[in-house]
Amino acid sequence: MEKLTMRQQKALKTKQKILDTSLYLFGRKGFNNVTVDEIVQVSGTSKGAFYTHFKSKHEVFLEKFKEIDNFYLDFMKKMPEHIDASEQILKLTETQMKYLRDYLGKDLIRTIYTNAIDPNTSQFLINESRPYFNIVHKIVEKGQENGEFKNTISPDRITNLVTRNIRGSLYDWCLYEDEKYDLVQESLDVIKLLLEGLKATNS
Amino acid sequence: MEKLTMRQQKALKTKQKILDTSLYLFGRKGFNNVTVDEIVQVSGTSKGAFYTHFKSKHEVFLEKFKEIDNFYLDFMKKMPEHIDASEQILKLTETQMKYLRDYLGKDLIRTIYTNAIDPNTSQFLINESRPYFNIVHKIVEKGQENGEFKNTISPDRITNLVTRNIRGSLYDWCLYEDEKYDLVQESLDVIKLLLEGLKATNS
DNA sequence: TTTAGTCACCGACTGTAGTCTTTAATGAAA
DNA sequence: TTTCATTAAAGACTACAGTCGGTGACTAAA
Numbered sequence: 246m247e248k249l250t251m252r253q254q255k256a257l258k259t260k261q262k263i264l265d266t267s268l269y270l271f272g273r274k275g276f277n278n279v280t281v282d283e284i285v286q287v288s289g290t291s292k293g294a295f296y297t298h299f300k301s302k303h304e305v306f307l308e309k310f311k312e313i314d315n316f317y318l319d320f321m322k323k324m325p326e327h328i329d330a331s332e333q334i335l336k337l338t339e340t341q342m343k344y345l346r347d348y349l350g351k352d353l354i355r356t357i358y359t360n361a362i363d364p365n366t367s368q369f370l371i372n373e374s375r376p377y378f379n380i381v382h383k384i385v386e387k388g389q390e391n392g393e394f395k396n397t398i399s400p401d402r403i404t405n406l407v408t409r410n411i412r413g414s415l416y417d418w419c420l421y422e423d424e425k426y427d428l429v430q431e432s433l434d435v436i437k438l439l440l441e442g443l444k445a446t447n448s
Numbered sequence: 449m450e451k452l453t454m455r456q457q458k459a460l461k462t463k464q465k466i467l468d469t470s471l472y473l474f475g476r477k478g479f480n481n482v483t484v485d486e487i488v489q490v491s492g493t494s495k496g497a498f499y500t501h502f503k504s505k506h507e508v509f510l511e512k513f514k515e516i517d518n519f520y521l522d523f524m525k526k527m528p529e530h531i532d533a534s535e536q537i538l539k540l541t542e543t544q545m546k547y548l549r550d551y552l553g554k555d556l557i558r559t560i561y562t563n564a565i566d567p568n569t570s571q572f573l574i575n576e577s578r579p580y581f582n583i584v585h586k587i588v589e590k591g592q593e594n595g596e597f598k599n600t601i602s603p604d605r606i607t608n609l610v611t612r613n614i615r616g617s618l619y620d621w622c623l624y625e626d627e628k629y630d631l632v633q634e635s636l637d638v639i640k641l642l643l644e645g646l647k648a649t650n651s
Numbered sequence: 652t653t654t655a656g657t658c659a660c661c662g663a664c665t666g667t668a669g670t671c672t673t674t675a676a677t678g679a680a681a
Numbered sequence: 682t683t684t685c686a687t688t689a690a691a692g693a694c695t696a697c698a699g700t701c702g703g704t705g706a707c708t709a710a711a
Contacts, residue, residue, distance in 0.1 A: 293660045355565050362562045364625045371623050413616025420574050422567045441645035494691045
């Protein structure tokens with residue numbers, strides 16, 4: 246499986262060089278202020294090389310965004326098992342939002358959320374095989390089993406609603422230019438309210 | 449106030465011609481498949497004229513979107529006063545979503561929601577002076593006065609959360625290419641759950 | 652080792668949104 | 682009525698994402 250020809254190894258190196266240079270430049274100047282020509286020039290490659298390895302300028306950033314799925318897997322390993330499902334979802338939300346805010350950053354999220362609307366691109370955000378969905382789904386199932394959540398709504402549906410609320414919070418974050426919007430607090434508030442509506446104790 | 453010179457009248461006519469042609473072409477071919485050159489050619493005007501009247505291609509579509517605020521005002525005139533605040537919000541949501549789905553259409557909403565993320569453009573979606581905010585705000589206030597909603601959360605905040613949920617539903621609608629996503633049903637479900645969490649009867 | 656084919660890469664080219672300089676028609680002031 | 686300033690409109694031009702035909706180094710089969 247790891248039998249790469251000389252050629253393929255070199256290609257991989259080129260791809261990595263483009264990726265590194267892109268991310269470096271995006272970080273310095275912002276996605277919109279970096280041109281593909283510049284990336285290509287700084288990385289010492291070419292337009293042709295860029296587009297053999299990436300479908301678009303957006304896609305380079307998407308590659309970085311995908312790291313978040315590893316973050317989720319990591320998170321679950323450390324998640325204490327004994328706490329409530331609600332608590333688990335809140336903890337997940339908090340950690341996730343801090344990660345997005347401090348590590349990936351608003352510029353990246355903006356790029357992802359803009360690009361996701363384009364019908365021609367991959368439906369990454371709503372791809373149900375993402376670790377994120379599985380994690381939330383598992384927590385929700387447990388929450389229903391132990392009578393914490395209503396079971397009049399399917400776990401699939403609840404998962405759906407939770408992740409949609411998170412997307413909503415992130416989208417709104419993107420809308421604000423200044424720092425008036427506290428992503429972590431806003432997301433937690435929204436999720437808390439949603440969980441309130443999901444509690445089994447309400448009618 | 450209505451003293452327009454010959455020149456201004458002609459200018460207004462040009463603007464209208466560009467607007468009509470644009471909307472016609474967007475409707476026929478989709479926003480992304482219409483070029484500014486085409487609009488200009490079909491409307492018998494010029495690039496220069498186009499950009500004196502509109503800041504961007506997106507902004508033409510935004511003009512259409514703004515009609516929705518008249519829709520809200522209209523809606524309120526017909527809203528029965530005697531029903532619950534929750535019921536009013538649900539009714540508003542349903543009517544609004546049908547209007548967006550059937551009259552404005554997904555292509556327009558996609559355009560608005562893509563454009564809104566761009567920090568350089570007007571923050572129309574989160575502009576709190578929009579009729580939409582005022583309407584929701586009024587309903588919420590009444591709901592708190594008559595003890596229907598918790599009053600541990602400020603009406604501003606609740607309004608905020610409601611409108612955010614709506615944006616979330618609309619954003620998700622944009623993500624789906626096929627017709628698997630029923631905008632009206634999904635929005636109502638989300639809002640119902642949110643209202644559940646806002647009820648005064650829960651702790 | 653030769654040879655035929657592949658594919659990573661190159662960079663000139665295309666399409667399109669948006670800008671900039673110029674022009675002429677209008678309107679205000681004398 | 683003449684003059685001067687204003688501004689809507691025109692269209693050539695720029696910037697930039699993405700495409701496409703060509704090229705040569707590498708691979709694999711003989």
